[in-house]
Amino acid sequence: MGKEKQLTHDQVAAIAALCKAGKANKEIATITGLALRSVQRWAKKTRDAGGADPPLQNKPTGRPRKTTPRTLKVLRRQVDASPRITAPQLKEKNPKLLGHVSVRTVRHRLHDLQFSHHNARKKPLVSIKQKKNRVAFCRKYLQWDVEKWKNVLWSDEATFTVTGNRLGKVYRRPGSDTLDPNFIHGTVKHPDSLMV
Known part of the structure; x- marks a missing residue:
């Protein structure tokens, strides 16, 4: 009901x-x-x-919330400014607003604000110099037409390893030894490889 x-x-x-x-x-x-x-x-x-x-x-039944709408506004503003901040850090940063609530309550309020926790996406680290060079490259060829691009050879590279890099999956019965040779994939720290 x-x-x-x-x-x-x-x-x-x-x-x-x-x-x-x-x-x-x-x-x-x-x-x-x-x-x-x-x-x-x-x-x-x-x-x-x-x-x-x-x-x-x-x-109304139940205990009233210990957090106020003002508290939610502060949380939203701080998480938008610093997405990597954690619930314990938020509690420590705002002792007057969140000193009387638990870290779990802070997480619940973040959930109420439609914030969901995810792993950060992995992207190659690009320096400021590299960013400037990329922008300069794009501007240099911005006005090229299709005929000029037809004279460009597009290539790619791939790395081949001798030991193989497919982990694969295995079927195991409950209680079986996970370190059985049939159920493991041998790895080496620096495999022999060739870039083409």
């Missing part, structure tokens, strides 16, 4: 007034723009109260 939606005091008063006026639940839902199920629930509470003042809403 889902959580009961909390209506404002004005919304409950509007339902009660329309209910006393003899309006049907569907009509009340159309007028107030509220869900029919909510209207049915509060109309029944109004009738059960004998048409007196609008019934009070039940107090």
Whole structure:
């Protein structure tokens, strides 16, 4: 069973007034723009109260959150500025906001903010000089047409190793020895290789 939606005091008063006026639940839902199920629930509470003042809403169950919307804004801003920051670091960096909550709560709030944890993508490390050279290369050949590019020989390179580099997969029964020669793949630190 889902959580009961909390209506404002004005919304409950509007339902009660329309209910006393003899309006049907569907009509009340159309007028107030509220869900029919909510209207049915509060109309029944109004009738059960004998048409007196609008019934009070039940107090929400459970302990209220220890973090505030301001805390979420701070977390969002800091994670956007530094994506590599960890939940313990966030807690340590904001003792006033997060000193009274656990690291697990910080992780939950990050999840609420739609942040998901991933391994950083691996890309070749490029120096500032290399970046400038790449941009210069692109600008140099930016105006070339198809005819000029037809005179360029495109090549690639590949490295071949003598020992082989395919790890492959094996089938093992539960409880079998993982170090059995049939289940291992021998490796060498510096295999003989040839680049072509």
